[in-house]
Amino acid sequence: MQPGRLVVLTGPSGVGKGSIMAHLRATRTLPCWLSISATTRPPRPGEVDGQHYFFVNEERFLQMIDRGELLEHAHFAGKRYGTPREPVEEHLRRGESVLLEIELAGARQVKIAMPEAFMVFLAPPSREELRRRLTGRGTETDEQVAARLAQADVEMAAESEFDAVIVNDDLERASTELVDLIVGRRPAGAGPAAHKRT
Template sequence: MKNKGKVIIISGPSGVGKGSVNGELLTNKDLKLEYSVSMTTRAPREGEVNGVNYFFVSKEEFANAIVNNELIEYANFVGNSYGTPRKYVEEKLNEGKNVILEIEVDGATQVLRNEENVLSIFLMPPTLNELESRIKGRATESDDKIKARLDKALLEIPLKHNYDYVVENDSVENAVSKITDILIREKCTESNEESKFKELVKIVENIVDQKYTYFINNWEANVKLLAHNKEAKKEANDFDARGELIKILSSEVYRKTLAHGDFSKINDVEYVDFKIQKLMFKINFFSIKQRSDFSGD
């Protein structure tokens, strides 16, 4: 029996480039991805094909789909309705395939709340000005609709923290590289490649051992100082400050580069060292995991 596939949400504000990024991801056959075609009541744009880009339906047909529980999620956006047909997604998941949902933030919130086995990625624009330029570049909407989309984006962007990963789409190539690595790291593909995160951890280990032994020793001493009973002291003695610091720094460098950075540098020693220096200026014993449970209080 095949393992059930995973739902992969790629969401973000309108105009951020979800379609362009997903289009490139789907050309990589090693990723074994299936694209879920959404249903919408909006009119097709030039070049869009029914059943390929969207299922274009009437408002009545969309309302019936909601009543009949035929949609995994649905949302109204700038006067039009969008939703994900349930049947197609469930069929592909049962075949062991991973299904990309290219959906609006409201719909993504529903999926995150109601569905299991979901990987969520929030696609961010470099700036709001760039987002506005991309929407205007479509030349398909009135000024009022463009303003409505930008106003909506201001409400959606703060929700990025609800997602597993945040990825900046400064260029399609960079965003695709980042998301591909996320999928490999999360074991969502059959690719034989290793995630760049694995090499990043090795680089971080070397930098920590070369530069931050003093910090580690003092952190461990500080944790032991807070231990006031026998059980807490035993846990404090077992506390691995080096391992904890490597885990924190590796995760932070990876996530910060995904959210704003050139992913081709993720395994560059000088780049990683610079990122770690900035992080270490911001943290100390009392601002990172302090293991307060060692206090015995």
């Protein structure tokens, strides 16, 4: 049996990764298993433990690191995030494709651990649009928004490290492009990036 395809999706906070995942779940068009990350941050309204994230405390997360239970882990905006290793490897062994939605530091760790991973960067149409989206969420203070924008500048500078870039200026189109990349299709005439900003 051929192992499945591992696809890693990352992009700055507020770019719409969660919106795309929600859209693909709602339309039942996600052609792979979506890995569930562990995190020490508290749930946002509507998030369910074991469905959106595994919500754990700091002590448990550090245990997972020490025991080698995480494929990658990162510290971001004062909270920890990580991908449990065994479920990912099990689905790949079964021949299923797996999608990891993670931050840049984690994506780089996965690329080192699994060089065959296909790396996709989700970018905002502009920095101002990203600021608008972060502010519009209403879940963070002005200081937290400023910190996320500063981090976004660092992350957007890393676009060239990725196999494909999708600009999230339209949810439906961006979702379709991601599905095409997961199943190994590319938009006609596309080069290394699935969609480039104009």
